[in-house]
Amino acid sequence: MAFEAFRQRIGSIIGGFDAAQAHRRLRGFRASRAHVNTLIAASGDTITARARWLVRNNGYAANAVESFASNVVGDGIKPSSTIADAAKKEELQALWLAWTDDADAEGLTDFYGLQRRAAREVFLSGEVFIRIRPRRAEDGLTVPLQLQMLPAEMLPLDMNRALPGAGLIRQGIEFDGIGRRVAYHFLRRHPGDLTDPGLAGDTVRDPAADVIHVLDPVEAGQLRGVSRFAAAIVKLFTLDLYDDAELERKKIAAMFAMFITSPAPETPLEPTEEDLEVEPGQVVRLDPGEDVSTPATPDSGGTYEPFQYRTLLQIAAALGIPYGYLTGDTAKGNFSNTRISLIEYRRRISAWQHGVLVFQLCRAVWVRWMDTAVLSGALDLPGYDSQRRQYQACAWLPTKWDWIDPMKDASAEILQIEAGLKSRTQALSERGYDAEQVDQEIAAERKRELSLGLDFRRPGSPAQGPGQGGAKDSDQDSDRDDEADDSADEKPDPKEDA
Numbered sequence: 280m281a282f283e284a285f286r287q288r289i290g291s292i293i294g295g296f297d298a299a300q301a302h303r304r305l306r307g308f309r310a311s312r313a314h315v316n317t318l319i320a321a322s323g324d325t326i327t328a329r330a331r332w333l334v335r336n337n338g339y340a341a342n343a344v345e346s347f348a349s350n351v352v353g354d355g356i357k358p359s360s361t362i363a364d365a366a367k368k369e370e371l372q373a374l375w376l377a378w379t380d381d382a383d384a385e386g387l388t389d390f391y392g393l394q395r396r397a398a399r400e401v402f403l404s405g406e407v408f409i410r411i412r413p414r415r416a417e418d419g420l421t422v423p424l425q426l427q428m429l430p431a432e433m434l435p436l437d438m439n440r441a442l443p444g445a446g447l448i449r450q451g452i453e454f455d456g457i458g459r460r461v462a463y464h465f466l467r468r469h470p471g472d473l474t475d476p477g478l479a480g481d482t483v484r485d486p487a488a489d490v491i492h493v494l495d496p497v498e499a500g501q502l503r504g505v506s507r508f509a510a511a512i513v514k515l516f517t518l519d520l521y522d523d524a525e526l527e528r529k530k531i532a533a534m535f536a537m538f539i540t541s542p543a544p545e546t547p548l549e550p551t552e553e554d555l556e557v558e559p560g561q562v563v564r565l566d567p568g569e570d571v572s573t574p575a576t577p578d579s580g581g582t583y584e585p586f587q588y589r590t591l592l593q594i595a596a597a598l599g600i601p602y603g604y605l606t607g608d609t610a611k612g613n614f615s616n617t618r619i620s621l622i623e624y625r626r627r628i629s630a631w632q633h634g635v636l637v638f639q640l641c642r643a644v645w646v647r648w649m650d651t652a653v654l655s656g657a658l659d660l661p662g663y664d665s666q667r668r669q670y671q672a673c674a675w676l677p678t679k680w681d682w683i684d685p686m687k688d689a690s691a692e693i694l695q696i697e698a699g700l701k702s703r704t705q706a707l708s709e710r711g712y713d714a715e716q717v718d719q720e721i722a723a724e725r726k727r728e729l730s731l732g733l734d735f736r737r738p739g740s741p742a743q744g745p746g747q748g749g750a751k752d753s754d755q756d757s758d759r760d761d762e763a764d765d766s767a768d769e770k771p772d773p774k775e776d777a
Contacts, residue, residue, distance in 0.1 A: 353680075378390075411490070
């Protein structure tokens with residue numbers, strides 16, 4: 280403390296950054312210098328428990344989680360293999376699509392549902408764990424592999440110890456001598472699940488190769504995740520208390536209560552055997568001199584809604600969710616500022632999709648799935664051992680976001696394609712589709728339409744090729760040609776006039 284006081288005195292003499300001074304405005308501002316791992320170890324469990332409580336009991340918190348998960352995943356972030364062999368690519372994509380229904384070890388959803396649950400858990404508790412579970416051939420799966428989701432509470436934060444040799448365990452994660460993750464020490468039973476008869480506190484060691492740890496670290500060197508609710512918990516909870524108080528005040532104000540005043544306090548009214556109940560149209564008789572009054576309850580006036588709005592704006596900023604997405608209130612925004620906020624929000628979501636969910640979860644599952652599919656014989660890829668990276672290369676395509684005016688966006692996209700500013704492949708990828716698959720579907724439809732004598736393409740659309748304006752346009756062109764020929768025949772010869 281003496282050194283700290285001396286350092287502050289030196290700083291006040293030297294001057295410099297106002298943010299580091301100890302003057303009147305910052306006298307009570309004492310920031311912790313502890314590393315984020317120390318802070319998470321001390322309060323991570325409490326923050327996660329409070330975040331889960333808010334999601335279960337607060338509508339704004341529940342809406343924020345669902346909004347984030349649905350915007351990150353949508354219908355699913357889907358792979359598109361880049362294998363040059365079209366037949367092998369089609370076989371690979373068909374096998375993957377069939378396996379997605381078998382992916383969940385609990386059998387509650389498919390792989391894309393697991394993506395949504397993972398995004399939800401990372402937003403809520405800061406991290407989630409996916410155990411890769413190899414299966415036997417007799418289990419009847421398309422590819423003998425499944426995924427088991429484990430919440431953050433399953434990895435104890437207080438497990439820290441040195442191991443024989445150069446290894447050590449930090450917050451439940453085992454590291455080797457050069458800092459690589461070797462294993463995870465999970466609890467066999469959730470510490471808060473009393474319906475599980477397993478031994479409380481008993482752990483099991485899972486190799487790191489069989490565990491996918493999904494988290495979005497906010498500081499360098501961070502080992503475990505922090506809930507996105509950390510910066511919003513206080514305001515969400517206190518706003519909830521304020522709302523409850525306002526509801527109770529309104530409830531009391533809505534009740535019709537009366538006070539009877541006696542002119543002679545030295546002879547108080549004798550208590551009646553039953554309370555006086557007032558009904559519509561009733562005539563109440565009072566003793567001479569008695570008076571009836573009703574209580575005047577305080578009113579919040581016009582401050583309630585502005586206060587709510589500003590507080591919810593701060594909560595939305597803390598959660599990284601637009602105000603309209605957090606509250607469902609679309610009355611306070613027009614088209615322009617709503618679009619601006621959505622563009623910023625979707626840039627953040629896109630960065631999170633590719634930097635966290637795709638990189639940590641989707642790619643790891645794809646690599647392990649393809650290895651298992653080849654080893655089990657479910658997939659035949661010649662030369663896989665020597666060309667493993669080439670076979671595993673793929674693009675992950677998230678669901679395209681919809682806008683309020685899709686016609687304008689589609690028209691702008693068509694203009695960009697026609698001007699050479701983007702390709703159809705890029706446009707289809709942004710919509711979450713594989714260009715080769717779409718082209719095959721279009722070709723198959725055109726072939727079927729031709730065999731049936733149908734054509735649903737709009738005349739003049741980019742889908743129409745040169746000179747393919749349709750039968751009606753061809754007839755009109757023929758009529759115009761005939762009229763031109765007749766005009767040429769009727770035109771007098773200038774030589775004859777001469």
